[in-house]
Amino acid sequence: MAEKLKITLVKSTIGAVPKNRKTVEALGLRKLHQTVEMPDNAAVRGMVHQVQHLVKVEEI
Numbered sequence: 001m002a003e004k005l006k007i008t009l010v011k012s013t014i015g016a017v018p019k020n021r022k023t024v025e026a027l028g029l030r031k032l033h034q035t036v037e038m039p040d041n042a043a044v045r046g047m048v049h050q051v052q053h054l055v056k057v058e059e060i
Helices: 018-026 042-050
Strands: 004-009 035-039 055-059
Touching: 004 042, 018 042
Parallel strands: none
Antiparallel strands: 004 035, 004 055
């Protein structure tokens, strides 16, 4: 596992399920194409897996 994950919101949450919207918000993403760096752990990986159709992930 890498130390950090670079997560970018690439698709809008407008039509998304409310649970997915909350997950994206919990990752710290508010606007389209915004990028955040999160620690690479099981909790973050689980959130990313849940919204994998909305985000792009890179290992740092």
